[in-house]
Amino acid sequence: MQLELRHLQAVCRIAEAGSLGAAARRLGVSQPALSAQLRRIERATGGELFVRGRGGVEPTPLGQFVLAKARRVLNEMDALGAEARALAADAPLRLGCIMLVLLDGLLARTDLSMSGREITVDLEDSVTALSRMLGAGQYDAIVYGEVNDHEVALPEGVLVRTLVPREPFCIRLSARHPLAHLDRIDLADLAAESWMTLVEDDDGGPEALTTACAKAGFIPSLSHRITDRKMHYDLIAAGRVISLSQPTALRAEGTVLRPLVGSPVTGRIRLAWNRSSVSARQAELLYRAAARAYLANVGNNRFHQEWWDAHPELHPALD
CATH class of the missing domain: 1.10.10.10 (Winged helix-like DNA-binding domain superfamily/Winged helix DNA-binding domain)
Structure with missing residues:
Protein backbone atom coordinates (compact mmCIF):
# COMPACT_ATOMS: atom_id res chain seq x y z
CA MET A 1 0.00 0.00 0.00
CA GLU A 83 -2.25 30.42 -1.92
CA ALA A 84 -4.21 29.08 -4.88
CA ARG A 85 -7.42 30.19 -3.20
CA ALA A 86 -6.08 33.70 -2.70
CA LEU A 87 -5.44 34.02 -6.43
CA ALA A 88 -9.04 33.09 -7.29
CA ALA A 89 -10.58 36.46 -6.50
CA ASP A 90 -14.04 35.59 -7.90
CA ALA A 91 -14.48 32.35 -5.97
CA PRO A 92 -17.40 32.13 -3.50
CA LEU A 93 -16.65 32.94 0.12
CA ARG A 94 -16.82 29.66 2.04
CA LEU A 95 -18.17 29.72 5.59
CA GLY A 96 -17.80 26.74 7.91
CA CYS A 97 -20.00 26.41 10.99
CA ILE A 98 -20.23 24.20 13.99
CA MET A 99 -23.76 22.93 14.60
CA LEU A 100 -24.97 26.13 16.26
CA VAL A 101 -28.60 27.13 16.50
CA LEU A 102 -27.94 30.46 14.82
CA LEU A 103 -26.97 28.70 11.58
CA ASP A 104 -30.64 28.13 10.80
CA GLY A 105 -31.04 31.85 10.15
CA LEU A 106 -27.54 32.73 9.06
CA LEU A 107 -27.85 32.19 5.32
CA ALA A 108 -30.91 34.41 5.09
CA ARG A 109 -28.92 37.28 6.59
CA THR A 110 -25.49 37.05 4.97
CA ASP A 111 -26.22 39.02 1.79
CA LEU A 112 -22.61 39.40 0.74
CA SER A 113 -23.75 40.57 -2.69
CA MET A 114 -22.91 44.08 -1.48
CA SER A 115 -19.27 43.09 -1.50
CA GLY A 116 -19.37 41.18 -4.79
CA ARG A 117 -18.97 37.71 -3.28
CA GLU A 118 -21.27 34.73 -3.26
CA ILE A 119 -21.26 32.59 -0.13
CA THR A 120 -21.49 28.88 0.62
CA VAL A 121 -22.06 27.39 4.07
CA ASP A 122 -21.04 23.92 5.29
CA LEU A 123 -21.69 22.22 8.64
CA GLU A 124 -19.05 20.46 10.72
CA ASP A 125 -19.30 18.85 14.14
CA SER A 126 -15.66 19.37 15.17
CA VAL A 127 -14.11 22.70 16.13
CA THR A 128 -10.67 21.17 15.54
CA ALA A 129 -11.67 20.30 11.98
CA LEU A 130 -13.06 23.79 11.42
CA SER A 131 -9.84 25.42 12.62
CA ARG A 132 -7.63 23.18 10.52
CA MET A 133 -9.76 23.68 7.40
CA LEU A 134 -9.64 27.44 7.97
CA GLY A 135 -5.85 27.27 8.11
CA ALA A 136 -5.77 25.09 4.99
CA GLY A 137 -7.83 27.59 3.02
CA GLN A 138 -10.76 25.19 2.71
CA TYR A 139 -12.86 27.76 4.56
CA ASP A 140 -12.51 31.51 4.40
CA ALA A 141 -14.34 32.05 7.67
CA ILE A 142 -15.81 29.93 10.47
CA VAL A 143 -18.45 30.44 13.15
CA TYR A 144 -17.90 28.28 16.22
CA GLY A 145 -18.55 27.94 19.92
CA GLU A 146 -16.40 27.58 23.02
CA VAL A 147 -17.67 26.31 26.38
CA ASN A 148 -16.65 27.78 29.75
CA ASP A 149 -12.92 28.67 29.68
CA HIS A 150 -11.97 26.56 26.66
CA GLU A 151 -10.15 28.43 23.86
CA VAL A 152 -9.89 27.01 20.35
CA ALA A 153 -6.38 27.09 18.85
CA LEU A 154 -6.51 29.04 15.60
CA PRO A 155 -3.96 28.97 12.76
CA GLU A 156 -1.70 31.87 11.82
CA GLY A 157 -3.04 34.61 9.57
CA VAL A 158 -6.49 34.47 11.17
CA LEU A 159 -8.48 37.25 12.82
CA VAL A 160 -11.24 36.54 15.34
CA ARG A 161 -14.17 38.48 16.73
CA THR A 162 -16.55 37.47 19.51
CA LEU A 163 -20.23 37.53 18.60
CA VAL A 164 -21.70 36.54 21.97
CA PRO A 165 -19.33 36.67 24.98
CA ARG A 166 -21.50 34.53 27.23
CA GLU A 167 -24.75 32.58 27.19
CA PRO A 168 -25.96 30.14 29.87
CA PHE A 169 -26.57 26.60 28.67
CA CYS A 170 -29.87 25.02 29.63
CA ILE A 171 -31.29 21.49 29.86
CA ARG A 172 -33.61 19.81 27.38
CA LEU A 173 -35.72 17.09 28.94
CA SER A 174 -38.98 15.27 28.35
CA ALA A 175 -42.16 17.27 28.89
CA ARG A 176 -43.27 14.33 31.09
CA HIS A 177 -40.17 14.52 33.28
CA PRO A 178 -40.93 15.01 37.01
CA LEU A 179 -38.87 18.23 37.00
CA ALA A 180 -40.40 19.66 33.81
CA HIS A 181 -42.82 21.85 35.78
CA LEU A 182 -39.98 23.81 37.44
CA ASP A 183 -38.92 27.25 36.17
CA ARG A 184 -35.27 26.29 36.65
CA ILE A 185 -33.49 23.10 37.65
CA ASP A 186 -30.67 22.40 40.09
CA LEU A 187 -28.00 20.32 38.38
CA ALA A 188 -27.68 18.08 41.45
CA ASP A 189 -31.28 16.92 40.92
CA LEU A 190 -30.21 15.37 37.59
CA ALA A 191 -27.63 12.99 39.08
CA ALA A 192 -29.59 9.84 38.21
CA GLU A 193 -30.26 10.81 34.58
CA SER A 194 -28.79 9.41 31.37
CA TRP A 195 -27.18 12.22 29.37
CA MET A 196 -26.88 12.63 25.63
CA THR A 197 -23.18 12.75 24.81
CA LEU A 198 -22.33 16.11 23.21
CA VAL A 199 -21.84 16.00 19.45
CA GLU A 200 -19.06 18.59 19.62
CA ASP A 201 -16.40 16.88 21.72
CA ASP A 202 -13.54 19.36 21.26
CA ASP A 203 -15.09 22.74 22.18
CA GLY A 204 -14.74 22.27 25.93
CA GLY A 205 -18.31 21.04 26.34
CA PRO A 206 -17.67 17.53 27.68
CA GLU A 207 -15.12 18.82 30.19
CA ALA A 208 -17.46 21.62 31.28
CA LEU A 209 -20.33 19.20 31.81
CA THR A 210 -18.16 16.75 33.76
CA THR A 211 -16.72 19.53 35.94
CA ALA A 212 -20.14 21.05 36.66
CA CYS A 213 -21.60 17.65 37.56
CA ALA A 214 -18.62 16.87 39.80
CA LYS A 215 -19.23 20.11 41.70
CA ALA A 216 -22.86 19.03 42.01
CA GLY A 217 -21.71 15.72 43.51
CA PHE A 218 -22.04 13.18 40.70
CA ILE A 219 -20.51 11.79 37.49
CA PRO A 220 -22.83 12.08 34.47
CA SER A 221 -23.89 8.88 32.73
CA LEU A 222 -23.32 9.48 29.00
CA SER A 223 -25.29 7.12 26.80
CA HIS A 224 -25.85 8.40 23.25
CA ARG A 225 -24.10 10.55 20.64
CA ILE A 226 -26.48 11.43 17.82
CA THR A 227 -26.08 14.12 15.15
CA ASP A 228 -29.57 13.72 13.66
CA ARG A 229 -31.59 16.44 15.34
CA LYS A 230 -34.99 14.71 15.10
CA MET A 231 -33.69 11.44 16.55
CA HIS A 232 -31.97 13.45 19.29
CA TYR A 233 -35.24 15.13 20.25
CA ASP A 234 -37.28 11.91 19.97
CA LEU A 235 -35.04 10.14 22.51
CA ILE A 236 -35.44 13.03 24.93
CA ALA A 237 -39.21 13.20 24.41
CA ALA A 238 -39.40 9.48 25.20
CA GLY A 239 -37.70 10.17 28.54
CA ARG A 240 -34.63 8.06 27.75
CA VAL A 241 -32.05 10.86 28.03
CA ILE A 242 -31.58 14.54 28.79
CA SER A 243 -29.07 16.92 27.21
CA LEU A 244 -27.33 20.25 27.50
CA SER A 245 -28.65 22.79 25.04
CA GLN A 246 -28.03 26.30 23.85
CA PRO A 247 -30.65 28.66 25.30
CA THR A 248 -31.66 29.83 21.81
CA ALA A 249 -32.61 26.29 20.74
CA LEU A 250 -36.01 25.80 19.15
CA ARG A 251 -38.76 23.98 20.96
CA ALA A 252 -39.37 20.36 20.01
CA GLU A 253 -42.54 18.38 20.48
CA GLY A 254 -42.56 16.39 23.70
CA THR A 255 -39.59 18.24 25.21
CA VAL A 256 -39.03 21.36 27.31
CA LEU A 257 -36.03 23.59 27.88
CA ARG A 258 -35.19 24.73 31.39
CA PRO A 259 -32.34 26.96 32.69
CA LEU A 260 -29.96 25.65 35.35
CA VAL A 261 -29.62 27.23 38.77
CA GLY A 262 -26.40 29.25 38.90
CA SER A 263 -25.61 28.82 35.17
CA PRO A 264 -22.79 26.27 35.75
CA VAL A 265 -22.10 25.84 32.03
CA THR A 266 -21.76 28.82 29.71
CA GLY A 267 -20.72 29.25 26.11
CA ARG A 268 -19.59 31.95 23.72
CA ILE A 269 -19.87 32.27 19.95
CA ARG A 270 -17.04 33.56 17.77
CA LEU A 271 -16.28 34.39 14.16
CA ALA A 272 -12.80 33.83 12.69
CA TRP A 273 -11.60 34.57 9.17
CA ASN A 274 -8.52 34.44 6.96
CA ARG A 275 -7.05 37.89 6.41
CA SER A 276 -5.79 36.84 2.97
CA SER A 277 -9.22 35.90 1.59
CA VAL A 278 -11.75 38.00 3.53
CA SER A 279 -11.70 41.78 3.39
CA ALA A 280 -12.50 43.96 6.37
CA ARG A 281 -15.81 44.88 4.72
CA GLN A 282 -16.75 41.24 4.17
CA ALA A 283 -15.78 40.35 7.73
CA GLU A 284 -18.05 43.13 9.01
CA LEU A 285 -20.92 41.82 6.87
CA LEU A 286 -20.40 38.32 8.22
CA TYR A 287 -20.32 39.58 11.79
CA ARG A 288 -23.56 41.52 11.35
CA ALA A 289 -25.26 38.59 9.62
CA ALA A 290 -24.30 36.15 12.38
CA ALA A 291 -25.24 38.64 15.11
CA ARG A 292 -28.67 39.27 13.62
CA ALA A 293 -29.21 35.54 13.20
CA TYR A 294 -28.49 35.09 16.90
CA LEU A 295 -30.73 37.98 17.92
CA ALA A 296 -33.57 36.50 15.87
CA ASN A 297 -33.39 33.38 18.07
CA VAL A 298 -33.10 35.04 21.50
CA GLY A 299 -36.88 35.05 21.87
CA ASN A 300 -37.25 31.34 21.18
CA ASN A 301 -37.36 30.78 24.94
CA ARG A 302 -38.82 33.27 27.40
CA PHE A 303 -36.26 32.50 30.11
CA HIS A 304 -33.39 33.37 27.77
CA GLN A 305 -35.09 36.53 26.50
CA GLU A 306 -35.37 37.71 30.12
CA TRP A 307 -31.73 36.81 30.83
CA TRP A 308 -30.59 38.52 27.63
CA ASP A 309 -32.52 41.70 28.36
CA ALA A 310 -30.85 41.81 31.79
CA HIS A 311 -27.34 41.67 30.26
CA PRO A 312 -27.06 44.46 27.65
CA GLU A 313 -23.26 44.46 28.08
CA LEU A 314 -23.16 41.13 26.20
CA HIS A 315 -25.12 42.31 23.17
CA PRO A 316 -23.25 42.37 19.82
CA ALA A 317 -22.15 45.76 18.50
CA LEU A 318 -24.36 46.62 15.51
CA ASP A 319 -24.26 50.43 15.60
Whole structure:
Protein backbone atom coordinates (compact mmCIF):
# COMPACT_ATOMS: atom_id res chain seq x y z
CA MET A 1 0.00 0.00 0.00
CA GLN A 2 1.22 3.51 -0.85
CA LEU A 3 0.71 6.25 1.70
CA GLU A 4 -1.81 8.94 0.77
CA LEU A 5 -2.65 12.30 2.31
CA ARG A 6 -5.63 10.78 4.14
CA HIS A 7 -3.27 8.34 5.83
CA LEU A 8 -1.03 11.17 6.99
CA GLN A 9 -4.07 13.06 8.25
CA ALA A 10 -5.22 10.01 10.20
CA VAL A 11 -1.82 9.66 11.91
CA CYS A 12 -1.86 13.35 12.86
CA ARG A 13 -5.43 13.16 14.18
CA ILE A 14 -4.56 10.19 16.39
CA ALA A 15 -1.58 12.05 17.83
CA GLU A 16 -3.60 15.26 18.36
CA ALA A 17 -6.60 13.50 19.93
CA GLY A 18 -4.52 11.19 22.13
CA SER A 19 -6.83 8.23 21.57
CA LEU A 20 -8.25 6.23 18.70
CA GLY A 21 -11.79 6.84 19.86
CA ALA A 22 -11.48 10.63 19.91
CA ALA A 23 -9.58 10.63 16.60
CA ALA A 24 -12.26 8.48 14.99
CA ARG A 25 -14.99 10.90 16.06
CA ARG A 26 -13.09 13.85 14.61
CA LEU A 27 -12.47 11.98 11.36
CA GLY A 28 -16.08 10.86 11.14
CA VAL A 29 -15.28 7.12 11.05
CA SER A 30 -15.79 4.23 13.43
CA GLN A 31 -13.02 3.29 15.85
CA PRO A 32 -12.65 -0.24 14.36
CA ALA A 33 -12.28 1.28 10.89
CA LEU A 34 -9.59 3.68 12.11
CA SER A 35 -7.78 0.85 13.95
CA ALA A 36 -7.75 -1.22 10.76
CA GLN A 37 -6.46 1.77 8.77
CA LEU A 38 -3.72 2.38 11.33
CA ARG A 39 -2.57 -1.24 11.01
CA ARG A 40 -2.32 -0.83 7.23
CA ILE A 41 -0.36 2.40 7.67
CA GLU A 42 1.99 0.68 10.11
CA ARG A 43 2.61 -2.12 7.62
CA ALA A 44 3.46 0.49 4.98
CA THR A 45 5.83 2.39 7.30
CA GLY A 46 7.44 -0.75 8.67
CA GLY A 47 6.56 -0.67 12.35
CA GLU A 48 4.33 0.38 15.21
CA LEU A 49 3.52 4.10 15.28
CA PHE A 50 1.66 4.34 18.61
CA VAL A 51 1.67 2.56 21.95
CA ARG A 52 -1.01 2.72 24.61
CA GLY A 53 0.06 4.78 27.65
CA ARG A 54 -1.54 6.00 30.87
CA GLY A 55 -3.14 9.00 29.20
CA GLY A 56 -4.05 7.36 25.90
CA VAL A 57 -1.89 6.55 22.90
CA GLU A 58 1.64 7.91 22.52
CA PRO A 59 3.85 7.92 19.40
CA THR A 60 6.79 5.53 19.24
CA PRO A 61 10.17 6.81 17.95
CA LEU A 62 9.09 5.67 14.47
CA GLY A 63 5.75 7.38 15.05
CA GLN A 64 7.45 10.64 15.95
CA PHE A 65 9.50 10.45 12.75
CA VAL A 66 6.41 9.77 10.61
CA LEU A 67 4.47 12.51 12.40
CA ALA A 68 7.17 15.11 11.71
CA LYS A 69 7.22 14.19 8.01
CA ALA A 70 3.42 14.01 7.80
CA ARG A 71 2.97 17.44 9.34
CA ARG A 72 5.49 18.93 6.95
CA VAL A 73 3.73 17.43 3.93
CA LEU A 74 0.28 18.47 5.15
CA ASN A 75 1.47 22.00 5.88
CA GLU A 76 2.83 22.26 2.35
CA MET A 77 -0.49 21.06 0.93
CA ASP A 78 -2.35 23.51 3.16
CA ALA A 79 -0.17 26.34 1.90
CA LEU A 80 -0.75 25.28 -1.69
CA GLY A 81 -4.51 25.34 -1.22
CA ALA A 82 -4.54 28.68 0.59
CA GLU A 83 -2.25 30.42 -1.92
CA ALA A 84 -4.21 29.08 -4.88
CA ARG A 85 -7.42 30.19 -3.20
CA ALA A 86 -6.08 33.70 -2.70
CA LEU A 87 -5.44 34.02 -6.43
CA ALA A 88 -9.04 33.09 -7.29
CA ALA A 89 -10.58 36.46 -6.50
CA ASP A 90 -14.04 35.59 -7.90
CA ALA A 91 -14.48 32.35 -5.97
CA PRO A 92 -17.40 32.13 -3.50
CA LEU A 93 -16.65 32.94 0.12
CA ARG A 94 -16.82 29.66 2.04
CA LEU A 95 -18.17 29.72 5.59
CA GLY A 96 -17.80 26.74 7.91
CA CYS A 97 -20.00 26.41 10.99
CA ILE A 98 -20.23 24.20 13.99
CA MET A 99 -23.76 22.93 14.60
CA LEU A 100 -24.97 26.13 16.26
CA VAL A 101 -28.60 27.13 16.50
CA LEU A 102 -27.94 30.46 14.82
CA LEU A 103 -26.97 28.70 11.58
CA ASP A 104 -30.64 28.13 10.80
CA GLY A 105 -31.04 31.85 10.15
CA LEU A 106 -27.54 32.73 9.06
CA LEU A 107 -27.85 32.19 5.32
CA ALA A 108 -30.91 34.41 5.09
CA ARG A 109 -28.92 37.28 6.59
CA THR A 110 -25.49 37.05 4.97
CA ASP A 111 -26.22 39.02 1.79
CA LEU A 112 -22.61 39.40 0.74
CA SER A 113 -23.75 40.57 -2.69
CA MET A 114 -22.91 44.08 -1.48
CA SER A 115 -19.27 43.09 -1.50
CA GLY A 116 -19.37 41.18 -4.79
CA ARG A 117 -18.97 37.71 -3.28
CA GLU A 118 -21.27 34.73 -3.26
CA ILE A 119 -21.26 32.59 -0.13
CA THR A 120 -21.49 28.88 0.62
CA VAL A 121 -22.06 27.39 4.07
CA ASP A 122 -21.04 23.92 5.29
CA LEU A 123 -21.69 22.22 8.64
CA GLU A 124 -19.05 20.46 10.72
CA ASP A 125 -19.30 18.85 14.14
CA SER A 126 -15.66 19.37 15.17
CA VAL A 127 -14.11 22.70 16.13
CA THR A 128 -10.67 21.17 15.54
CA ALA A 129 -11.67 20.30 11.98
CA LEU A 130 -13.06 23.79 11.42
CA SER A 131 -9.84 25.42 12.62
CA ARG A 132 -7.63 23.18 10.52
CA MET A 133 -9.76 23.68 7.40
CA LEU A 134 -9.64 27.44 7.97
CA GLY A 135 -5.85 27.27 8.11
CA ALA A 136 -5.77 25.09 4.99
CA GLY A 137 -7.83 27.59 3.02
CA GLN A 138 -10.76 25.19 2.71
CA TYR A 139 -12.86 27.76 4.56
CA ASP A 140 -12.51 31.51 4.40
CA ALA A 141 -14.34 32.05 7.67
CA ILE A 142 -15.81 29.93 10.47
CA VAL A 143 -18.45 30.44 13.15
CA TYR A 144 -17.90 28.28 16.22
CA GLY A 145 -18.55 27.94 19.92
CA GLU A 146 -16.40 27.58 23.02
CA VAL A 147 -17.67 26.31 26.38
CA ASN A 148 -16.65 27.78 29.75
CA ASP A 149 -12.92 28.67 29.68
CA HIS A 150 -11.97 26.56 26.66
CA GLU A 151 -10.15 28.43 23.86
CA VAL A 152 -9.89 27.01 20.35
CA ALA A 153 -6.38 27.09 18.85
CA LEU A 154 -6.51 29.04 15.60
CA PRO A 155 -3.96 28.97 12.76
CA GLU A 156 -1.70 31.87 11.82
CA GLY A 157 -3.04 34.61 9.57
CA VAL A 158 -6.49 34.47 11.17
CA LEU A 159 -8.48 37.25 12.82
CA VAL A 160 -11.24 36.54 15.34
CA ARG A 161 -14.17 38.48 16.73
CA THR A 162 -16.55 37.47 19.51
CA LEU A 163 -20.23 37.53 18.60
CA VAL A 164 -21.70 36.54 21.97
CA PRO A 165 -19.33 36.67 24.98
CA ARG A 166 -21.50 34.53 27.23
CA GLU A 167 -24.75 32.58 27.19
CA PRO A 168 -25.96 30.14 29.87
CA PHE A 169 -26.57 26.60 28.67
CA CYS A 170 -29.87 25.02 29.63
CA ILE A 171 -31.29 21.49 29.86
CA ARG A 172 -33.61 19.81 27.38
CA LEU A 173 -35.72 17.09 28.94
CA SER A 174 -38.98 15.27 28.35
CA ALA A 175 -42.16 17.27 28.89
CA ARG A 176 -43.27 14.33 31.09
CA HIS A 177 -40.17 14.52 33.28
CA PRO A 178 -40.93 15.01 37.01
CA LEU A 179 -38.87 18.23 37.00
CA ALA A 180 -40.40 19.66 33.81
CA HIS A 181 -42.82 21.85 35.78
CA LEU A 182 -39.98 23.81 37.44
CA ASP A 183 -38.92 27.25 36.17
CA ARG A 184 -35.27 26.29 36.65
CA ILE A 185 -33.49 23.10 37.65
CA ASP A 186 -30.67 22.40 40.09
CA LEU A 187 -28.00 20.32 38.38
CA ALA A 188 -27.68 18.08 41.45
CA ASP A 189 -31.28 16.92 40.92
CA LEU A 190 -30.21 15.37 37.59
CA ALA A 191 -27.63 12.99 39.08
CA ALA A 192 -29.59 9.84 38.21
CA GLU A 193 -30.26 10.81 34.58
CA SER A 194 -28.79 9.41 31.37
CA TRP A 195 -27.18 12.22 29.37
CA MET A 196 -26.88 12.63 25.63
CA THR A 197 -23.18 12.75 24.81
CA LEU A 198 -22.33 16.11 23.21
CA VAL A 199 -21.84 16.00 19.45
CA GLU A 200 -19.06 18.59 19.62
CA ASP A 201 -16.40 16.88 21.72
CA ASP A 202 -13.54 19.36 21.26
CA ASP A 203 -15.09 22.74 22.18
CA GLY A 204 -14.74 22.27 25.93
CA GLY A 205 -18.31 21.04 26.34
CA PRO A 206 -17.67 17.53 27.68
CA GLU A 207 -15.12 18.82 30.19
CA ALA A 208 -17.46 21.62 31.28
CA LEU A 209 -20.33 19.20 31.81
CA THR A 210 -18.16 16.75 33.76
CA THR A 211 -16.72 19.53 35.94
CA ALA A 212 -20.14 21.05 36.66
CA CYS A 213 -21.60 17.65 37.56
CA ALA A 214 -18.62 16.87 39.80
CA LYS A 215 -19.23 20.11 41.70
CA ALA A 216 -22.86 19.03 42.01
CA GLY A 217 -21.71 15.72 43.51
CA PHE A 218 -22.04 13.18 40.70
CA ILE A 219 -20.51 11.79 37.49
CA PRO A 220 -22.83 12.08 34.47
CA SER A 221 -23.89 8.88 32.73
CA LEU A 222 -23.32 9.48 29.00
CA SER A 223 -25.29 7.12 26.80
CA HIS A 224 -25.85 8.40 23.25
CA ARG A 225 -24.10 10.55 20.64
CA ILE A 226 -26.48 11.43 17.82
CA THR A 227 -26.08 14.12 15.15
CA ASP A 228 -29.57 13.72 13.66
CA ARG A 229 -31.59 16.44 15.34
CA LYS A 230 -34.99 14.71 15.10
CA MET A 231 -33.69 11.44 16.55
CA HIS A 232 -31.97 13.45 19.29
CA TYR A 233 -35.24 15.13 20.25
CA ASP A 234 -37.28 11.91 19.97
CA LEU A 235 -35.04 10.14 22.51
CA ILE A 236 -35.44 13.03 24.93
CA ALA A 237 -39.21 13.20 24.41
CA ALA A 238 -39.40 9.48 25.20
CA GLY A 239 -37.70 10.17 28.54
CA ARG A 240 -34.63 8.06 27.75
CA VAL A 241 -32.05 10.86 28.03
CA ILE A 242 -31.58 14.54 28.79
CA SER A 243 -29.07 16.92 27.21
CA LEU A 244 -27.33 20.25 27.50
CA SER A 245 -28.65 22.79 25.04
CA GLN A 246 -28.03 26.30 23.85
CA PRO A 247 -30.65 28.66 25.30
CA THR A 248 -31.66 29.83 21.81
CA ALA A 249 -32.61 26.29 20.74
CA LEU A 250 -36.01 25.80 19.15
CA ARG A 251 -38.76 23.98 20.96
CA ALA A 252 -39.37 20.36 20.01
CA GLU A 253 -42.54 18.38 20.48
CA GLY A 254 -42.56 16.39 23.70
CA THR A 255 -39.59 18.24 25.21
CA VAL A 256 -39.03 21.36 27.31
CA LEU A 257 -36.03 23.59 27.88
CA ARG A 258 -35.19 24.73 31.39
CA PRO A 259 -32.34 26.96 32.69
CA LEU A 260 -29.96 25.65 35.35
CA VAL A 261 -29.62 27.23 38.77
CA GLY A 262 -26.40 29.25 38.90
CA SER A 263 -25.61 28.82 35.17
CA PRO A 264 -22.79 26.27 35.75
CA VAL A 265 -22.10 25.84 32.03
CA THR A 266 -21.76 28.82 29.71
CA GLY A 267 -20.72 29.25 26.11
CA ARG A 268 -19.59 31.95 23.72
CA ILE A 269 -19.87 32.27 19.95
CA ARG A 270 -17.04 33.56 17.77
CA LEU A 271 -16.28 34.39 14.16
CA ALA A 272 -12.80 33.83 12.69
CA TRP A 273 -11.60 34.57 9.17
CA ASN A 274 -8.52 34.44 6.96
CA ARG A 275 -7.05 37.89 6.41
CA SER A 276 -5.79 36.84 2.97
CA SER A 277 -9.22 35.90 1.59
CA VAL A 278 -11.75 38.00 3.53
CA SER A 279 -11.70 41.78 3.39
CA ALA A 280 -12.50 43.96 6.37
CA ARG A 281 -15.81 44.88 4.72
CA GLN A 282 -16.75 41.24 4.17
CA ALA A 283 -15.78 40.35 7.73
CA GLU A 284 -18.05 43.13 9.01
CA LEU A 285 -20.92 41.82 6.87
CA LEU A 286 -20.40 38.32 8.22
CA TYR A 287 -20.32 39.58 11.79
CA ARG A 288 -23.56 41.52 11.35
CA ALA A 289 -25.26 38.59 9.62
CA ALA A 290 -24.30 36.15 12.38
CA ALA A 291 -25.24 38.64 15.11
CA ARG A 292 -28.67 39.27 13.62
CA ALA A 293 -29.21 35.54 13.20
CA TYR A 294 -28.49 35.09 16.90
CA LEU A 295 -30.73 37.98 17.92
CA ALA A 296 -33.57 36.50 15.87
CA ASN A 297 -33.39 33.38 18.07
CA VAL A 298 -33.10 35.04 21.50
CA GLY A 299 -36.88 35.05 21.87
CA ASN A 300 -37.25 31.34 21.18
CA ASN A 301 -37.36 30.78 24.94
CA ARG A 302 -38.82 33.27 27.40
CA PHE A 303 -36.26 32.50 30.11
CA HIS A 304 -33.39 33.37 27.77
CA GLN A 305 -35.09 36.53 26.50
CA GLU A 306 -35.37 37.71 30.12
CA TRP A 307 -31.73 36.81 30.83
CA TRP A 308 -30.59 38.52 27.63
CA ASP A 309 -32.52 41.70 28.36
CA ALA A 310 -30.85 41.81 31.79
CA HIS A 311 -27.34 41.67 30.26
CA PRO A 312 -27.06 44.46 27.65
CA GLU A 313 -23.26 44.46 28.08
CA LEU A 314 -23.16 41.13 26.20
CA HIS A 315 -25.12 42.31 23.17
CA PRO A 316 -23.25 42.37 19.82
CA ALA A 317 -22.15 45.76 18.50
CA LEU A 318 -24.36 46.62 15.51
CA ASP A 319 -24.26 50.43 15.60
